[in-house]
Amino acid sequence: MSDYAIETVGLNFNFGNQTIVRDLSLQVPKGSIYGFLGPNGAGKTTTIKLLLNLLRSPADQVFIFGKEINLNRIACLKKMGALVEQPAIYGHLTGKENLINRCMLLGIPRIKANEMLELVGLTEAANKKSAKYSLGMKQRLGIALALVSDPELLLLDEPTNGLDPNGIIEIRNLMIELSTKHHKTILVSSHLLAEIERTATHVGIINKGRLLFQGTISELHLLSKPMLEIEVNQSNQAAEFLSKAGFENVSHTDKTITLPFISSKHSGEINTLLIENGFTVSSLYQQRKDLENLFLDITQQN
């Protein structure tokens, strides 16, 4: 039995001549919250559609819980719940009716609809036409619809799109609860790293259809090399002086100079050197590049 809820092996997909997904090898461990990151148009939604067999993948490239999707479409889909792009809701039906309709399709007792409404906090709006729901409520109903079959794997495509900060926090907490209490595997796509940095255990970064990074959040942190930032007067001259003294990769702004952090002792030596040469150092600290910038670096470089 595979340890991965989702595994793609060198997945390729084209729309006509245009390659949307190139040699993508996703590995989503069971029980993880996998942040699937990439700028708009990177191929995230296409990948999710491939995972749902809405688009047909080449043979032996997509495996859900170890099963090849094209050969086991129904068995795979039974284990999955999904929210793709906008939540797909019948506007003329109430929230509860939307859920009952899904229960019918999945052969689940209708009573489950109430349970789901409670889980996503829509019990009070159960009998309101869903076309009249706010964006956040629609999104929550969409998640309830994805969860109704109690799937082991949940695919959420930009679930916080268009939500206000409260809505974003609610969805974030719901994901954490689903993962920790209900042991679901969640793949959540986003174009903002900050948004899922706090929830994801694993991250995959995709750009132009290629997977640029895949690993745990801590592995992603390790990628960001620490820098030494020094606030100094005459930063221009100070930077020039350090470069001449043999230090590499020195950059500067009006007030600060930045260079790779090596060790505390090394930082102290730089401090002494600057002071001895007539510069006034007002502060000196180690700076780790935040993930948001790292994400931008990774996606822009490729």
Next chain:
Amino acid sequence: MRSLFISLVSEFYKSKKTLAFWAAILLPVIICGLISFGFYSGSEKVLALHYPPLLLWLRYIGAALGVMGVLILPFYVIFMAFSVNNIEHKNDTWKTLFAQPLNKFSIYTAKYLYAVVLIFICLLLFGGLTLAFGHLLQILIPKYSFNQYDPSFLLSKFYFKLFLSSLGILSIQFTLSLVWGDFLKPMGVGFIGTIMGIITGNVGWKYAYLIPYSHPSLVLNSSTAAKKLSNPADFEIFTQEIYTSLIYAGVLFVLGYFIVTRKSIK
């Protein structure tokens, strides 16, 4: 089979609040009601014509069939085929529907079958209500002779043939509504088709049977011709236009599946 059944039940559930569903019930109730009201309020004029029971029934049935068959049936089919698919277009739910653990072909077939069932219900009600209201008229105006002839076999045959003749139009409109999410395009094509169908059907053009929109008119014309015979129920069901209608239905049903599977992924 299970996929097909639960998809069909879901189609009924989804559309229970839509006009397409209610029109299948309201159209026969309103039209049969109006015609019966006409026969009730104008009973003296009708009685003055001294129709024998069979002709009385034929006049009464013909009033509903004429309005229904030529104009309302094609337009209802056009509107209903649009509405059944528009539920998914409007809410962008095609992809969710196809991401369910159900056989894709069953999901599509259920949708098509649902449209067929709606037409069937509509025409069944037309036939049933014509019969029921006829007997009601007899109770209200005992001088009528509705009770002296039993038209149920004739009615079933007429409406069954009309039902078969509508399947060609349904399939064209169903396919058009799959391709286009908006109302105007399929409606426009359907409108022109219906006008063409009425004209070609009525002038008796040799190749009118090739245009599905003319099939209801052709069926009505053939049944009008049958009226002249001593036994009006003596007409063939499976005529050239019915075969054509069924062939159109079969071919377009298969074509529709390929369209919908490609469309749902966008």
